[in-house]
Amino acid sequence: MTAPLVDIDSVSHRFGQQTVLKSVSLKIEPGSYTILLGPSGSGKTTLLSILGGFVTPSEGKVFIRGVDCTSLPPAKRPTTTVFQDYALFPHMSVGSNVGFGLRMQGVDGSTRAARARKALALVGLASSFDKKPHQLSGGQRQRVALARALVIEPAVLLLDEPLGALDLKLRRQMQDELKAIQKRVGTAFIHVTHDQEEAMALADHCVVMNDGRIEDEGPPERVYARPATRFSATFMGESTILAGTVTEASDRTSTVATPVGQVSLPSALPVGSAVGLAIRPEHLVLGAAGGGVRLGSAEVSDVVFQGSFKRVLAVSVEDPSLQFIARLPAWAAVQPGDTVAVSCDTDQIILLMD
């Protein structure tokens, strides 16, 4: 294993009295697409600003390619940022915008133009070289910002909610394109977002942040299927969470008492400890032909048809404070008011220790 491209070593940051990052450590591999995912105020944007050099952390160090960059200004570090509002230079043509970084490096005019054209071709805007930014649409400006940041061949490209200002359809389209561009140029991308669908679609490595800490990190499939914490189970997709207490334990199995009955799990847990059991909506079974674990019965309170599936909310009969969130096939015949048996398979239960 080679040295990580970016090594964030116990970085903390305070704005006045408020601590926004609490001893965050993170390693980023060359050529990877990393997503920092979290709600607003989780510290993800501050972490990105620290990587870009716009904020110097209160504590900790940042190494890029093994060089200590902690207090290096943005101009001197091998990163470039795509800003949320794109921050294109309004008085310059698209070509001059893209060529700006090369101009600062002292690259001569004709080489600059050639490389700017190449970068614009990469993002599919070769014909817009002589246009002004205000003549472009939002999605096109986004691409110009991307080309401008990529043309100087940074070691790391930082993207601050790059798709936040686009409408949903364009966002999904740009998402695919971002991924394709990243694969083509091979630069490491670090991308901040609060949209978990965006995170799952783009990330090689997904970092879930909350309240200044990293809650969970890993491939998005793993983070979704086996979230490490309660927060990441609820933020990365939806779950029904049952609170329970371990009542019996043997070498291989434990029994957990929950408001909807006993659940036995194939893992050894200390007796008396409080645990959370999370179940993804697509793993909940409503109706008689159920899975291995019975979770009592529930009254359906709401059915939302979403095209390819139905999202069903049901209130537990045994514990009216518990609400099941299930995803059923579009053809499923459920009505609000129905009382149904709830169950799931043992191996689909996500155990949360906290």
Add this chain to the structure above:
Amino acid sequence: MRRIVRIVSWLYALAVYGFIFLPVVVLVLFSLQSTSFPIPPFTGPSLRWYDVVLSDTRLTSALVNSLLVASISSLAAVTLGFLSAWGFARFVLPGSGLLRGLITLPLTVSYLIIGMGLLVLFNWAGVPKSLLAAGIGHVVINLPLCFAIIYSQMGDHQINIERAARDLGAPEWKVLLLITVPVMAPAIFAGFFLSMTFSWDEFVISFLLTRFDTTLPVEIWNLLRSGLNPKTNAVGSLVFAVSIVLVVLFELTLLRRRKA
């Protein structure tokens, strides 16, 4: 009834505009007089008095002086105003609000007080009465104006643009020169033209701070002491024409800014 209201409101508008513009109209009209007195009946039109004004070397050199003082002092005022606006907008300074108040304070102080203050100060410092002294006076009165105009247009959305430039490797002076100044150009030009306008027909400070070489308004005042004649009307009309051009330039730059 409605008709009467309409007619009255038209008459009222006419009276207001007449009150404002009649003096100027009279001034310009009698500058075209062909006889020696700017009083009715009107005997023109004739450019005779413009000819006299333009062949009067005292007046033409005063006109050149005025243009020099106006352009150089406005350039200085707009440069200093821009730099202070940028400083206040981009950096957190202790007592920022108070300092911003102080920098705009001269706008509220009368020109007479500023002129007298400078006179005393220059006297004490050994700076002779001159066009330079008057120019410095004009910087004092116009800097707050330039600052206020430019500062009001320096929004937060430009912060990211400057950041992007730094991020792409631009040193601070290049950020200012290649990004901030061009982006702020409309406000900078507006400040410059408004300063020009104010400096161009400023009298009190120039009167107090110049001696042998002087500006056009002071020279006109000298002319007026020997009584009214169409020559004063002609030179006044010229001053007015230049002011109009400057104000139109100011409006155009500000308007272009709004449309963008």
